[in-house]
Amino acid sequence: TQLLEQSPQFLSIQEGENLTVYCNSSSVFSSLQWYRQEPGEGPVLLVTVVTGGEVKKLKRLTFQFGDARKDSSLHITAAQPGDTGLYLCAGEDGGFKTIFGAGTRLFVKA
Amino acid sequence: DADVTQTPRNRITKTGKRIMLECSQTKGHDRMYWYRQDPGLGLQLIYYSFDVKDINKGEISDGYSVSRQAQAKFSLSLESAIPNQTALYFCATSDSYEQFFGPGTRLTVL
Numbered sequence: 110t111q112l113l114e115q116s117p118q119f120l121s122i123q124e125g126e127n128l129t130v131y132c133n134s135s136s137v138f139s140s141l142q143w144y145r146q147e148p149g150e151g152p153v154l155l156v157t158v159v160t161g162g163e164v165k166k167l168k169r170l171t172f173q174f175g176d177a178r179k180d181s182s183l184h185i186t187a188a189q190p191g192d193t194g195l196y197l198c199a200g201e202d203g204g205f206k207t208i209f210g211a212g213t214r215l216f217v218k219a
Numbered sequence: 220d221a222d223v224t225q226t227p228r229n230r231i232t233k234t235g236k237r238i239m240l241e242c243s244q245t246k247g248h249d250r251m252y253w254y255r256q257d258p259g260l261g262l263q264l265i266y267y268s269f270d271v272k273d274i275n276k277g278e279i280s281d282g283y284s285v286s287r288q289a290q291a292k293f294s295l296s297l298e299s300a301i302p303n304q305t306a307l308y309f310c311a312t313s314d315s316y317e318q319f320f321g322p323g324t325r326l327t328v329l
Binding site for chain 1 (some may be wrong): 223228250252254259260261262263264267269276309311313316317318320321323
């Protein structure tokens with residue numbers, strides 16, 4: 110059974126701080142996605158990484174896919190209250206089935 | 220108008236009742252999914268369908284059934300609801316790595 114473990118489960122920081130969220134697995138994935146979910150809404154895709162070692166930047170967010178395509182990280186620089194939400198990583202197995210991690214709940218205090 | 224809609228948004232029911240959750244999409248995608256979300260467990264796949272004639276069980280299909288009435292419609296049924304099926308349910312569609320989620324249905328089984 111493929112599993113994706115996310116850490117930390119919960120993170121509360123001050124506005125302006127940097128943070129990193131991790132997503133780890135013992136399985137290899139064809140691609141890995143990061144989603145953000147706000148209360149009362151479904152998850153919304155932030156980024157997809159496909160190539161081992163790939164780094165993608167989305168404004169203050171930096172996503173990295175591990176060389177072996179088993180793990181990923183999300184780094185946020187100078188966090189803002191608007192970054193508050195549940196961050197989910199998801200691995201796609203090559204058969205269009207997606208496994209989701211349990212999520213990291215981020216709270217950024219003003 | 221939203222691309223993926225779910226009805227109802229909220230439902231409270233009693234143990235043993237039959238419940239149907241409905242999902243419609245206007246994105247024209249062939250692939251549709253049903254997930255449940257519980258605190259600390261992320262999103263777990265219940266059923267998925269890659270086209271109208273294709274239905275597949277996910278990780279946690281016991282106690283659930285689905286119907287793909289058309290490309291745009293995918294319904295989830297609980298034949299005899301039980302309290303541990305209390306959760307947030309999401310429908311999603313996809314034609315690539317990205318999944319597009321509906322707003323969710325919050326189901327409470329008393």
